[in-house]
Amino acid sequence: EPEVTQTPSHQVTQMGQEVILRCVPISNHLYFYWYRQILGQKVEFLVSFYNNEISEKSEIFDDQFSVERPDGSNFTLKIRSTKLEDSAMYFCASSEAPAAGYNEQFFGPGTRLTVL
Amino acid sequence: AQTVTQSQPEMSVQEAETVTLSCTYDTSESDYYLFWYKQPPSRQMILVIRQEAYKQQNATENRFSVNFQKAAKSFSLKISDSQLGDAAMYFCAYRSPGNQFYFGTGTSLTVIP
Numbered sequence: 001e002p003e004v005t006q007t008p009s010h011q012v013t014q015m016g017q018e019v020i021l022r023c024v025p026i027s028n029h030l031y032f033y034w035y036r037q038i039l040g041q042k043v044e045f046l047v048s049f050y051n052n053e054i055s056e057k058s059e060i061f062d063d064q065f066s067v068e069r070p071d072g073s074n075f076t077l078k079i080r081s082t083k084l085e086d087s088a089m090y091f092c093a094s095s096e097a098p099a100a101g102y103n104e105q106f107f108g109p110g111t112r113l114t115v116l
Numbered sequence: 117a118q119t120v121t122q123s124q125p126e127m128s129v130q131e132a133e134t135v136t137l138s139c140t141y142d143t144s145e146s147d148y149y150l151f152w153y154k155q156p157p158s159r160q161m162i163l164v165i166r167q168e169a170y171k172q173q174n175a176t177e178n179r180f181s182v183n184f185q186k187a188a189k190s191f192s193l194k195i196s197d198s199q200l201g202d203a204a205m206y207f208c209a210y211r212s213p214g215n216q217f218y219f220g221t222g223t224s225l226t227v228i229p
Contacts, residue, residue, distance in 0.1 A: 043207060043219040056216050105217065107161040
């Protein structure tokens with residue numbers, strides 16, 4: 001069964017450094033998403049991406065964040081200058097273009113980001 | 117603003133028994149979708165069940181069913197014949213017409229053998 005994959009599974013970085021989190025969505029999916037989950041808290045929406053541009057973003061997704069689909073398979077989240085509060089689990093998700101409207105999102109296993 | 121509230125941070129159930137996880141949400145929209153996701157200790161979220169707001173009939177998937185009360189903005193999940201593999205964190209989620217997901221804070225379900 002196709003699945004969303006994410007690399008690395010765990011990333012440790014120093015405050016102020018740039019990190020790139022990578023995701024490979026399911027191959028025939030057209031919508032891509034990033035979420036984060038700070039330890040012990042709820043999953044929060046960051047951004048959705050369709051047709052090579054951001055379709056929606058939350059207040060969390062400020063200028064420090066960017067997303068890119070550099071090729072036909074990868075979808076990346078870049079944090080330009082990490083802060084301690086960026087430490088969280090980051091989930092990538094993908095979905096087919098909405099047809100019947102269900103638009104089920106398939107989640108990856110997550111990347112745990114630790115900022116020191 | 118849309119919010120999703122899960123008032124039970126932790127629940128436990130005896131194996132083979134039934135448990136209900138509660139979820140309420142707030143929205144001014146009339147057409148939306150609701151979901152329950154399961155997040156086992158491996159931490160990959162898996163869709164359990166979904167409900168379209170315009171459908172009056174409650175969704176059912178094998179041992180999982182929902183009680184959707186649109187007027188009350190309530191969307192509870194019932195797990196029948198609980199199994200050890202049902203132990204996980206369960207998240208209720210609301211999807212807006214604009215395709216943005218809002219998650220609750222989760223309910224940690226323990227299944228007691």
